[in-house]
Amino acid sequence: MRSALRPVDPLTRRRVLAALAASCPLAAASRASAQPAWQASDDPFTLGVASGDPSPDGFVLWTRLAPRPLEGGGMPTARVPVDWEIATDESMRSIVRRGRAWADPALAHSVHVEVEGLEADRWYWYRFEAGGTRSAIGRTRTAPAFDSPAPSLAFAFVSCQNYEHGQWAAFRHLAEDNLSLVIHLGDYIYEGSTLGDAARRHESPREPMTLAAYRNRHACYRMDASLRLAHQRLPWIVTWDDHEVENDYAADLSENRDDRGWFLARRAAAYQAYYEHMPLRRASLPRGPDLLLYRRLAWGDLATFHVLDNRQHRTDQPCGAGRRGGGNHVEECMDRNDPSASMWGESQERWLDAGLVSSRTRWNVLAQSLMMAQVRQRGPEGGDSHWTDGWDGLAGARRRFLARLAEARRRDVVSIAGDVHAHYAGELRPDFDDERSPSVATEFVCTSISSRGPSPATVARALPLNPHLRYGESRYRGYVRCDVSARRWLATMRGVERIQDPQSPVRDLASFVVEAGRAAVQRG
Numbered sequence: 347m348r349s350a351l352r353p354v355d356p357l358t359r360r361r362v363l364a365a366l367a368a369s370c371p372l373a374a375a376s377r378a379s380a381q382p383a384w385q386a387s388d389d390p391f392t393l394g395v396a397s398g399d400p401s402p403d404g405f406v407l408w409t410r411l412a413p414r415p416l417e418g419g420g421m422p423t424a425r426v427p428v429d430w431e432i433a434t435d436e437s438m439r440s441i442v443r444r445g446r447a448w449a450d451p452a453l454a455h456s457v458h459v460e461v462e463g464l465e466a467d468r469w470y471w472y473r474f475e476a477g478g479t480r481s482a483i484g485r486t487r488t489a490p491a492f493d494s495p496a497p498s499l500a501f502a503f504v505s506c507q508n509y510e511h512g513q514w515a516a517f518r519h520l521a522e523d524n525l526s527l528v529i530h531l532g533d534y535i536y537e538g539s540t541l542g543d544a545a546r547r548h549e550s551p552r553e554p555m556t557l558a559a560y561r562n563r564h565a566c567y568r569m570d571a572s573l574r575l576a577h578q579r580l581p582w583i584v585t586w587d588d589h590e591v592e593n594d595y596a597a598d599l600s601e602n603r604d605d606r607g608w609f610l611a612r613r614a615a616a617y618q619a620y621y622e623h624m625p626l627r628r629a630s631l632p633r634g635p636d637l638l639l640y641r642r643l644a645w646g647d648l649a650t651f652h653v654l655d656n657r658q659h660r661t662d663q664p665c666g667a668g669r670r671g672g673g674n675h676v677e678e679c680m681d682r683n684d685p686s687a688s689m690w691g692e693s694q695e696r697w698l699d700a701g702l703v704s705s706r707t708r709w710n711v712l713a714q715s716l717m718m719a720q721v722r723q724r725g726p727e728g729g730d731s732h733w734t735d736g737w738d739g740l741a742g743a744r745r746r747f748l749a750r751l752a753e754a755r756r757r758d759v760v761s762i763a764g765d766v767h768a769h770y771a772g773e774l775r776p777d778f779d780d781e782r783s784p785s786v787a788t789e790f791v792c793t794s795i796s797s798r799g800p801s802p803a804t805v806a807r808a809l810p811l812n813p814h815l816r817y818g819e820s821r822y823r824g825y826v827r828c829d830v831s832a833r834r835w836l837a838t839m840r841g842v843e844r845i846q847d848p849q850s851p852v853r854d855l856a857s858f859v860v861e862a863g864r865a866a867v868q869r870g
């Protein structure tokens with residue numbers, strides 16, 4: 347495996363420990379007294395507040411101090427204390443927990459507070475205070491206790507929010523949609539800017555290459571009021587796809603086949619900026635060019651979320667000989683079927699298998715950036731054509747995994763994915779080209795929040811070539827709402843009516859049901 351998780355070398359470990367100490371109030375207190383108190387002259391909470399990765403007794407609280415968000419943040423080069431408090435009411439009268447974190451310039455004055463010891467399965471409210479200024483009040487919640495009865499869960503999943511392609515009305519709606527969770531499946535930022543018409547412009551037309559530039563790009567996205575609202579109102583679970591670093595990169599290989607060392611330095615900058623802006627736990631602190639993103643979260647006895655990383659450990663896109671790197675539409679490509687290829691890398695694959703074997707919840711969710719179902723298309727030569735950046739490029743790895751699912755007789759796995767900028771619903775079979783191959787899992791794919799989609803004609807041509815797909819819709823930007831109970835999973839595809847209007851209505855486009863224990867998708 348080219349980039350399986352490496353053991354931490356001692357130097358890196360020291361750096362990590364130093365960063366951990368930075369978030370420990372005791373270690374930090376003595377140093378702080380030597381520094382003059384920092385007073386905010388401008389609002390330092392321009393990027394809002396966020397929370398994530400709910401557990402039965404806590405969650406992560408996030409903010410970043412950035413009075414001048416598009417110019418590196420505008421903070422002094424010192425560490426700054428940030429006080430936080432958690433209440434059981436939205437007016438913050440009944441405070442149940444408070445503490446002090448330290449915003450470190452080494453992490454762009456971001457703060458990640460891991461709260462423990464709270465009550466399971468309830469809402470909480472929180473806020474920060476720094477430099478004499480208070481943040482907005484955020485709302486978040488804990489998950490139900492492990493293995494305890496959790497009758498239902500409503501959540502939304504989203505992906506692909508190209509800032510330049512439109513407004514994010516979808517986030518306003520999901521913030522008010524009576525949900526408990528948001529899952530973001532990648533392309534949270536886009537590194538590339540748009541040639542020609544754009545709805546709005548990035549803070550710079552240049553691709554970020556450095557830590558400073560990736561920080562400014564994240565800040566540009568996070569200044570959007572709709573996105574901030576969705577973070578403020580709900581806990582998020584995040585994973586990434588390619589554009590958080592660079593289009594179509596694969597592990598340590600860049601799209602343009604840059605020098606590997608140079609690209610790993612760029613990847614390190616991008617990963618660090620990602621960590622700094624997401625409500626992730628300390629386990630995901632970047633270690634040089636590596637960041638451990640895959641992890642598991644449970645919702646009582648109802649669902650286990652296996653959150654997957656489809657970029658950092660993957661095999662390169664096949665059949666790119668004579669071309670630059672990245673994805674291609676290929677017609678004749680035997681290497682797609684290479685069974686030794688891997689999307690997840692050896693360690694992550696073993697971890698996922700073990701998690702699926704030991705899970706006792708009613709549903710098992712693969713939260714991943716890339717659509718798993720095959721999308722066969724007709725190539726210009728009349729043959730079958732496949733896109734190699736997605737799972738179709740690593741079809742051998744996919745078959746290996748789905749065959750194991752078939753053997754294990756699990757029928758409770760649902761893949762949720764993004765990346766393709768269109769809604770899809772369908773079934774997963776070890777052999778998509780054999781109609782007798784049994785359906786072993788189901789999949790729902792969300793359209794983009796704003797990134798432009800493929801033409802409706804392309805989707806319409808593909809559907810009859812892929813009988814395992816029950817639905818495909820690329821005309822709308824939006825999200826998927828899921829209402830999950832022990833009996834059934836209801837997925838509702840939602841679409842924004844006017845992408846240039848941040849107040850646009852959204853509407854239901856279609857809905858689908860999976861009955862528990864049956865790996866089949868029906869119209870809802």
Ligand code: FE
Binds near residue numbers: 507797
């Ligand atoms: Fe995308």
Ligand code: CA
Binds near residue numbers: 533587588589765
């Ligand atoms: Ca993508």
